[in-house]
Amino acid sequence: MATTATSVTDLCRAARAASRRLATLPTAEKDAVLHRIADALLDRTPEILEANARDLQAGREAGLSDALIDRLTLDEGRIAAIAAQVRDIAALPDPVGEVIDGFRLPNGLDVAKTRTPLGVVAVVYEARPNVTIDAAALCLKSGNAIVLRGSSSATQSNAVLAAIAAAEAPEGAVQLVAGGGREELAELATQDDLVDLIIPRGGEGLKKALVDVATVPMIFAASGNCHVYVDADADLDAARDIILNAKTQRPGVCNAAETLLVHRDVAGAFLPGALRALREAGVELRGDERVRAIDPEVAEVADTDWDTEFLALVLAVGVVDSVQEAIDHVNRHGSGHSEAIVTGAYAAARAFELGVDAACVYINASTRFTDGGEFGFGAEIGNSTQKLHARGPIGLRELCSFKYVVRGDGHVRG
Structure with missing residues (x-):
């Protein structure tokens, strides 16, 4: 050498x-x-x-x-x-x-x-x-x-x-x-x-x-500005486990989630428990107006936060009105790395799969699996x-x- x-x-x-x-x-x-x-x-x-x-x-x-x-x-x-x-x-x-x-x-x-x-x-x-x-x-x-x-x-x-x-x-x-x-x-x-x-x-x-x-x-x-979207038909317990894993299992890597998006129909049922669990895991939360209306302890999200790969225990959180709005948000702010939807509805999963422009799209699984070893490639x-x-x-x-x-x-x- x-x-x-x-x-x-x-x-x-x-x-x-x-x-x-x-x-x-x-x-x-x-x-x-x-x-x-x-x-x-x-x-x-x-x-x-x-x-x-x-x-x-x-x-x-x-x-x-x-x-x-x-x-x-x-x-x-x-x-x-x-x-x-x-x-x-x-x-x-x-x-x-x-x-x-x-x-x-x-x-x-x-x-x-x-x-x-x-x-x-x-x-x-x-x-x-x-x-x-x-x-x-x-x-x-x-x-x-x-x-x-x-x-x-x-x-x-x-x-x-x-x-x-x-x-x-x-x-x-x-x-x-x-x-x-x-x-x-x-x-x-x-x-x-x-x-x-x-x-x-x-x-x-x-x-x-x-x-x-x-x-x-x-x-x-390249960098990974990754999202987890919780759909209206999601299993909320599974969704909580997925976002906790995607954000906290190893926050300093490119396949960690940086943004959580939640459908408005389940925001009231999902966010209080999920945000509490994230906060207990040491995550700093930054949310939009609808998130902060549910949990006033969440800091106000800045426009630049949606585009930031934090590589730390920081998470941007937003509420959306539809799976299409989630797709649009991901395509506007994501880096094309790894994106996840949690849903029990085939139509929503299929729309997300086809509509999201990313190298890896996950349905009911954490973004943390984007890895050569996990994919059976030995390494990457x-x-x-x-x-x-x-x-x-x-x-x-x-x-x-x-x-x-x-x-x-x-x-x-x-």
Whole structure:
């Protein structure tokens, strides 16, 4: 593994050379690499925790928010879970060479559409050292080389984790870009001859920094302004459990709910108990006039709150007159990540499913399930809110393109 003591271009060039070898690596060899990485994570846990402690100390001194500290934190349990995810990825079917479609032309040519690695994937991410291993494992299994660029807040953790992955992977397959600033990021984002895809995983600031300079194609693992809508025909006990889980189970992540919408017909029956439970869980509540008429202790919601990814125990709450009004609100203010409806009415569920523009739509379930591990992908590099190539959790298949393999028997075109 190299760092920015070597130029960004040289790192990407080494990754490109490695990607050629990875594309032809047998499944058994890729899986063996992943199992060695998992073993090394467990064996070197004390070293990882020591590095992470240095990052956490620096983060607290720099005044990082509780949500960012939570994302940054590693412990024995989280490291064991990361290692388990690596083994889960190894156990998944190899996407490379998978036949997506096949057919025979009238002239006798056999055409197969097959998955093929993208080549070199760069992942730019903030304050989530687990992404270092998740991204490397997913790329290695899908036959891609990876260039990692984490944030300064996780410098020590990322260095150890990337070194572990690089030591077990084919030479050059895992590269870490570390130690530079925005100029370095711009250099990485313009390596279009060497890098096939950049996946930024972070907030709007990171997104803007890349949009302004990138010439390499990008898929954004973007922010999550997620909603839970409680319909007139909802099971109110289930709705309470769902919003509590979606908001409080881990508030500092992108699939946590930031807004609760409630149909006017059940607002009086649902909100008093639900808001009390949320308040007891430590949630700061901000509501519109109809919410505050039911519970005057709720603070007045600001117009900007509807568009805010709080990543904290803060929740905007509103009352709507119909499922269509809820859909319109979600499409106006949501980020296209994960949206949920709680209802017993098929028509309402179907309208929400079809009308909401989001990567993941939930019917009677928490938004917190938007996750590669939960979806059976082993792990994820992030959750795409875009519509082209990949949407939702970015797993093995999303790290592949495809090629057409055409077999003939001396065919020539007349």
